[in-house]
Amino acid sequence: MWTLLTILAILAALLIAEALFVSTVTHALLWYEISGTEHARKLRSRGCLPLLFATGLLRAMGTQFLVVLTYHAHRLPWFGRERPDARGPVLICIHGLYHSPSAWVFHGPRFERAGFTDQVRIGYRCWFAPMNKAVEEVKRKVRRALDERPGRDALLVGHSLGGLMVRACLAEPDIAQRTRAAVSLGTPHRGSRLTAFGWGPITDTIRLDSPEIERFCPSRPAVKVPRLALATPMDNFVLPPRALLPPEGWEWAETGPINHIAMLHDRRTVEMVTDFLRRTISR
Incomplete structure (x- = not known):
């Protein structure tokens, strides 16, 4: 039983790590792409840019996790x-x-x-x-x-x-x-x-x-x-x-x-x- 729980825990940790990695890297690349551009100024009109990215990163982690869970x-x-x-x-x-x-x-x-x-x-x-x-x-x-x-x-x-x-x-x-x-x-x-x-x-x-x-x-x-x-x-x-x-x-x-x-x-x-x-x- 403990072996099964250990395997499940490892799989869950891998899923969380994958979601964190993909979400962080892609949002970092987006920040780099729009930095100093008109697109960034347009986003600021919707709110604080760092806050938008922080909430976006958290939501992206959740959606990435859902993709894996619901894939089949x-x-x-x-x-x-x-x-x-x-x-x-x-x-x-x-x-x-x-x-x-x-x-x-x-x-x-x-x-x-x-x-x-x-x-x-x-x-x-x-x-x-x-x-x-x-x-x-x-x-x-x-x-x-x-x-x-x-x-x-x-x-x-x-x-x-x-x-x-x-x-x-x-x-x-x-x-x-x-x-x-x-x-x-x-x-x-x-x-x-x-x-x-x-x-x-x-x-x-x-x-x-x-x-x-x-x-x-x-x-x-x-x-x-x-x-x-x-x-x-x-x-x-x-x-x-x-x-x-x-x-x-x-x-x-x-x-x-x-x-x-x-x-x-x-x-x-x-x-x-x-x-x-x-x-x-x-x-």
Whole structure:
């Protein structure tokens, strides 16, 4: 019994250490990136900058810990009930790099309460697969979801790398023609410097200002689709902040000063998403 408790204690200590390390390093890099810039002055208008970073660091530790704890939640039988026979558009959610469909474990029920009862939470190989393989896998699964729902349209929502996957899908005429609206959350539309610390071939594709992003995830959709890019002014994974700026044709809005992963847990963020989606499909 003591051996089991010791193992559990070691695992818990490792999880806490990982959350502390990742959160501290990424917030330190964010501080370095924005120091003395207009972005820092804009953040100061929201409050004391050191206090914002201190609270942001603590929250980031919690969200990082939650990611690890819930990583395999999508394998549980109650997770992500699809309803192909429902009315209205199907909500297709695409997670980011190093994540899983469990990314939507908090927002999924909130989407459902907002009226989006049919949800497809797509998973894809993002750890070691190259960008082209990941993109093709996502497109294939989106097409399958649409084929299972003849006569119905889609709403695409992607977090982080998932937002680039949304762009890739919208470049396909057959998908774009059946998409009513699209939303990206904390997406590195112009790449990120932080990929220098990542692993796997996808990180080479999404380095800052990489032309490979446009190659695999074109900025122009095949047909015009209402698009919203949501970003947080304290994104600690997409650096520098200008890398969050979307291509021409996207609406742009900022959430409160929360961290990158907190966008998957924050109530105000999901309200901004659902407000946009409702506004769009009611036109």
